[in-house]
Amino acid sequence: MSDETLQPEYRRFDGEAEFQHAVDQLLAVPGRELRVFDPDLQGLRLNSPARIEQLERFLQASRTRRLYIALHDPGHLTRSCPRMMNLLARYAHAIQIHRTHEEIRSIQDAFLVLDASHYVRRAVAEFFRGAIGVRDETEGLAMRSRFLEIWGSSYPAVSSTTVGL
Numbered sequence: 001m002s003d004e005t006l007q008p009e010y011r012r013f014d015g016e017a018e019f020q021h022a023v024d025q026l027l028a029v030p031g032r033e034l035r036v037f038d039p040d041l042q043g044l045r046l047n048s049p050a051r052i053e054q055l056e057r058f059l060q061a062s063r064t065r066r067l068y069i070a071l072h073d074p075g076h077l078t079r080s081c082p083r084m085m086n087l088l089a090r091y092a093h094a095i096q097i098h099r100t101h102e103e104i105r106s107i108q109d110a111f112l113v114l115d116a117s118h119y120v121r122r123a124v125a126e127f128f129r130g131a132i133g134v135r136d137e138t139e140g141l142a143m144r145s146r147f148l149e150i151w152g153s154s155y156p157a158v159s160s161t162t163v164g165l
Contacts, residue, residue, distance in 0.1 A: 006135065007135065008133060008134065008135045008136040008137075008138075009132075009133065009134040009135060009136075010131060010132070010133045010134075010136060011131065011132050012129075012130070012131045013128070013129070013130060013131065013132065014128070014129050015128050015129075016043070016128040018128070019043065019120070019122070019128040019130065020045065022120045022130075022131075022132040023044065023051075023112065023120055024054065025132060025134075026112055026114055026118055026119070026120050026132060026134075027054040027055070027057075027058060028054075029114055029118050029134060030061070031058075031065075031114040031115045031117075031118065032062070032064060032065055032066070032115055033065070033066045033067075033068065033114070033115055034058060034065075034066070034067050034068070034112065034113075034114050035068045035069075035070075035112070035113045035114075035144065035147040035151075036067070036068070036069045036070070036111075036112045037069075037070045037071070037107075037109075037110060037111055037112075037146075037147055037150050038069075038071055038110040038111075038125055039071060039072040039073065039105075039107075039108060039110065039125050040071060040072060040073045040075070040076045040077075040125075041069070041071055041076055041077050041081070042076050043110065043122075043125065043128065046077065046081040046083070046084040047080060047081040047082065047083050047084060048083075049083065052083045052084060052086075052087055055067065055084075055087060056087060056090075056091075059087075059091050059094050059095075063094075065094060066094050066095075066096075067091075067094060067095045067096070068095075068096050068098075068147070068151065069095070069096070069097045069098070070097075070098045070099075070100060070147065070150050070151055070154050071097070071098075071099060071100065071157075072099065072100050072105045072107075073099075074097070074099055074157050074158045077097070077158060078158060085158075085160070088158070088159070088160045089160035092159070092160045096156065097156070097157060097158040097159075098151060098154035098155055098156055098157055099154055099155060099156075099157030099158075100150060100153060100154045101153045101154060101155070103153070104150065104153045107150070108124055108125055108126070109121070109122060109123050109124060109125060110122045110125035111143055111146075111147075113140060113143040113144050113147055114140075115140070115144075116137060116140045116141045116143075116144040117134075117135055117136065117137050117140040118132075118133065118134050118135065118136070118140060119132070119133050119136070119139065119140055119143050120132045121133075121143065
């Protein structure tokens with residue numbers, strides 16, 4: 001393997017199509033733990049058959065794969081994403097979804113971090129402007145650490161048996 005293939009990659013994006021492409025690219029990278037923080041998950045298209053297929057492929061690749069989601073408001077997920085809720089029912093052992101405590105609900109960025117090396121980040125969740133980093137362990141570790149802080153200020157909120165939160 002050449003040194004060039006090990007170099008971190010960083011690319012900015014400025015629109016929804018570029019954001020969705022960045023998420024697709026991130027989900028195609030091999031990894032073990034995907035951590036997602038988003039205020040309401042609306043931008044991630046979690047009712048799209050293609051996105052659910054990507055997440056399912058990620059989870060099917062190994063019994064040790066995990067998906068952790070932290071959000072402020074689970075309403076969109078529970079009311080508008082039956083495909084994601086079905087995936088949660090099938091992979092309840094591998095997916096955890098938490099809701100943040102009231103005191104941190106002012107956090108308005110959004111990010112996905114795969115292991116501690118790859119990420120997609122938007123500084124403000126309501127805008128599709130941000131960046132993707134691949135093999136960027138410095139920023140990836142920082143984002144994973146930030147996710148763990150958010151996770152520590154959250155509680156289990158959505159399960160495969162939750163109906164109509």
